[in-house]
Amino acid sequence: MSSAEPPSHDPQVADLPSVMRTRGWADYGLIDSGNGRKLERYGRFTVVRPEPQCLWTPALPASAWEAADAVFDPTDEEDAGRWKLKGRTASFGNGETWPLAWGDVKFNGRFTSFRHLAFFPEQAANWEWLDAAVRAAGPQPKVLNLFGYTGVASLAMAATGAAVTHVDASKRAVAWARENAALSGLADQPIRWITEDARKYVQREVRRGSRYEGIILDPPKYGRGPDGEVWRLFEDLPELAGLCAELLSENAQFLVLNAYAERISGAALSGLLADKLKGRGGRIEWGELALVQEDGAREIGMSFFARWQASEGQA
Numbered sequence: 001m002s003s004a005e006p007p008s009h010d011p012q013v014a015d016l017p018s019v020m021r022t023r024g025w026a027d028y029g030l031i032d033s034g035n036g037r038k039l040e041r042y043g044r045f046t047v048v049r050p051e052p053q054c055l056w057t058p059a060l061p062a063s064a065w066e067a068a069d070a071v072f073d074p075t076d077e078e079d080a081g082r083w084k085l086k087g088r089t090a091s092f093g094n095g096e097t098w099p100l101a102w103g104d105v106k107f108n109g110r111f112t113s114f115r116h117l118a119f120f121p122e123q124a125a126n127w128e129w130l131d132a133a134v135r136a137a138g139p140q141p142k143v144l145n146l147f148g149y150t151g152v153a154s155l156a157m158a159a160t161g162a163a164v165t166h167v168d169a170s171k172r173a174v175a176w177a178r179e180n181a182a183l184s185g186l187a188d189q190p191i192r193w194i195t196e197d198a199r200k201y202v203q204r205e206v207r208r209g210s211r212y213e214g215i216i217l218d219p220p221k222y223g224r225g226p227d228g229e230v231w232r233l234f235e236d237l238p239e240l241a242g243l244c245a246e247l248l249s250e251n252a253q254f255l256v257l258n259a260y261a262e263r264i265s266g267a268a269l270s271g272l273l274a275d276k277l278k279g280r281g282g283r284i285e286w287g288e289l290a291l292v293q294e295d296g297a298r299e300i301g302m303s304f305f306a307r308w309q310a311s312e313g314q315a
Contacts, residue, residue, distance in 0.1 A: 009281040011308055013274050017266050017287035020125035027100040028121045029294045034058035042109050042117055043100045045069040045089060049115050053300055072115045083111045105155045107180040118150050122289045122302040127156040134160040137253040141213035146198040151177030153216060154191060155184050163190040169225040171195050197225030202243045211249035221261040233261050238272060245276040256307040269306035282310045
């Protein structure tokens with residue numbers, strides 16, 4: 001390299017992975033785990049859900065598991081199935097909810113048909129990180145949340161002062177997110193609720209010349225848009241990540257990428273971000289999100305992440 005060439009400003013990628021750990025809070029806790037299942041606390045209810053990674057023996061006796069208010073019975077390998085409601089949940093009607101909270105953000109718990117309860121508790125480690133990132137991004141940064149689901153991350157950032165664009169292909173999920181905004185007292189905050197295929201929306205935003213100070217990209221392994229668009233993680237993520245890189249403003253502070261697919265890794269996600277963010281400077285961290293049991297004895301790796309953050313003072 002000649003002395004006239006400028007130094008590289010590519011992002012610095014962390015040499016080693018990190019683990020973002022979510023520990024229990026008032027409305028959530030991982031009580032016990034083992035034999036391919038986990039016993040959790042969601043507000044006033046305890047539930048049992050399948051978790052293949054729990055290869056060990058549970059610490060608590062069978063009676064503790066049998067006392068759970070709800071047990072998910074899977075019917076296929078794609079998380080579909082049905083809930084067996086008993087005890088305090090036995091009288092639940094279709095669509096009934098109960099209140100939960102993380103800090104100042106309030107949201108409804110729901111027994112969905114895909115073993116989830118309308119939010120992903122392990123993401124609390126990300127919500128905490130995003131809270132700090134938004135605060136560091138200046139007054140009312142514009143943030144894009146793709147595949148935003150029921151909106152807890154969107155609301156956590158809005159509560160910190162961000163102007164959020166929340167995008168999800170599911171009309172029902174966006175409706176639930178709006179309900180959560182009202183519960184949180186954030187309905188009047190600058191949040192745009194968009195029901196659309198994430199890829200189509202981002203393509204249009206690039207054509208418009210839109211820019212954001214932060215982007216969250218949390219795609220499923222497989223999905224369908226409102227008009228039948230098909231999403232396949234390994235085939236479609238590289239293009240979408242590149243489009244998201246184009247949407248970052250000169251003063252952008254972060255891009256967070258999260259994935260749940262079994263065949264993905266934090267290292268792969270960090271390589272993708274490093275490729276799409278060439279010349280951006282900053283730093284890329286990568287690793288996995290984990291749930292920590294309330295007694296601290298065990299933790300379960302739940303998903304993989306990579307996140308780019310601008311260097312301090314970087315414009």
